[in-house]
Amino acid sequence: MTNDHVWQQIERLLTTATHRAVLIAPFIKKEVFRAALSAIPVTVQDITCVTRWSVPEIAAGVSDPEIAELAEQDGRTSILLCHSLHAKLFAADERCLVGSANLTGKATGRVSAANIELLVEVDAAHPEVQRVLAELAAGSVPGTIELAQQMRDQANLMLADEDSPRVVVPGQDEQPTRWLPETRNPERLYRVYNGHHQHIGSDILAGVLRDLAHLDIGPGLAEQAFGTAVLARLHAMPELQALTEAGRMNLADAQAELVATERCTAEQGKRTVETIAAWLSYFDEVHLVPVGPWEIRQGRELT
Numbered sequence: 001m002t003n004d005h006v007w008q009q010i011e012r013l014l015t016t017a018t019h020r021a022v023l024i025a026p027f028i029k030k031e032v033f034r035a036a037l038s039a040i041p042v043t044v045q046d047i048t049c050v051t052r053w054s055v056p057e058i059a060a061g062v063s064d065p066e067i068a069e070l071a072e073q074d075g076r077t078s079i080l081l082c083h084s085l086h087a088k089l090f091a092a093d094e095r096c097l098v099g100s101a102n103l104t105g106k107a108t109g110r111v112s113a114a115n116i117e118l119l120v121e122v123d124a125a126h127p128e129v130q131r132v133l134a135e136l137a138a139g140s141v142p143g144t145i146e147l148a149q150q151m152r153d154q155a156n157l158m159l160a161d162e163d164s165p166r167v168v169v170p171g172q173d174e175q176p177t178r179w180l181p182e183t184r185n186p187e188r189l190y191r192v193y194n195g196h197h198q199h200i201g202s203d204i205l206a207g208v209l210r211d212l213a214h215l216d217i218g219p220g221l222a223e224q225a226f227g228t229a230v231l232a233r234l235h236a237m238p239e240l241q242a243l244t245e246a247g248r249m250n251l252a253d254a255q256a257e258l259v260a261t262e263r264c265t266a267e268q269g270k271r272t273v274e275t276i277a278a279w280l281s282y283f284d285e286v287h288l289v290p291v292g293p294w295e296i297r298q299g300r301e302l303t
Contacts, residue, residue, distance in 0.1 A: 003114050004114075006109050007110050010039075011035075013090060013096075015040070015041065017044045017093055019093060023036055023048070023049040023090055024050045025089075028103040033070055037074050047077040049077055049079050051079070054216060055209070056213050058152060062102075062104065065147070065151050068148040078142070081142070082136050083217070091129075094124045095124060097119040097122075098120060099120055101115075147219055154197075161206040180239075180275075182208075183204065183207045186278060188204070188208050189211060190226050230279075234283065255269040255272075
């Protein structure tokens with residue numbers, strides 16, 4: 001027995017569309033997306049879907065990037081991706097529903113053991129609705145079939161790796177997992193992020209995927225923007241506080257701190273510090289100074 005009250009709200013709204021429909025939800029499952037498209041009259045030729053895809057969420061089964069294939073088959077629908085999306089909004093012309101429900105079976109009540117969700121109707125002209133729509137229009141990237149396949153492949157690789165990070169649905173886990181860079185070759189990160197992993201060994205690839213999962217960078221970024229996002233994540237690490245604040249970091253001190261806080265061996269601490277230094281050398285303007293205890297310093301090295 002299903003409790004599909006939320007789905008009935010969405011379906012009734014979509015059937016009233018005459019010229020435009022909008023589907024906005026972080027998590028969208030293929031079968032519910034197909035039903036939503038079927039509810040929109042065939043005369044409506046302007047359908048926009050905004051969602052988000054991340055490899056851990058796809059691996060967790062909460063999102064289906066294959067909705068891009070359905071959108072192409074439908075011929076009326078464009079898929080956009082916004083990595084920071086949390087809002088849920090469904091619109092038909094000037095009417096819309098806002099609330100908590102994603103386009104999944106459990107959220108809409110199309111399966112048993114449904115979630116308790118809420119959708120209320122507001123006018124599409126409401127200032128907050130317009131604000132969200134404007135932010136999404138400015139901060140989204142196209143969700144192509146190629147990108148969908150790439151992310152599905154990476155999710156499958158992650159599921160095959162027993163040492164991958166525990167799959168967490170963002171918003172349900174308030175304490176992010178502790179992360180330290182793993183891959184020794186940071187130049188591989190953007191290649192794998194873009195789906196180019198065919199010539200990377202399985203053990204090395206697993207480490208790169210774990211790093212990408214912890215970095216949690218949205219899809220579709222150009223290489224420079226990707227590097228900026230990685231660098232921001234690096235500078236948020238407590239181990240790099242001295243570099244961020246004083247422009248220099250003593251590698252021996254950083255190693256000792258890791259040994260103390262992570263309860264690792266001196267060799268493991270040394271290897272981790274070397275890995276961090278490699279990442280900084282690749283993504284930031286820093287240089288190593290072999291004077292006394294080695295330091296890594298902010299800025300280009302003067303010659």
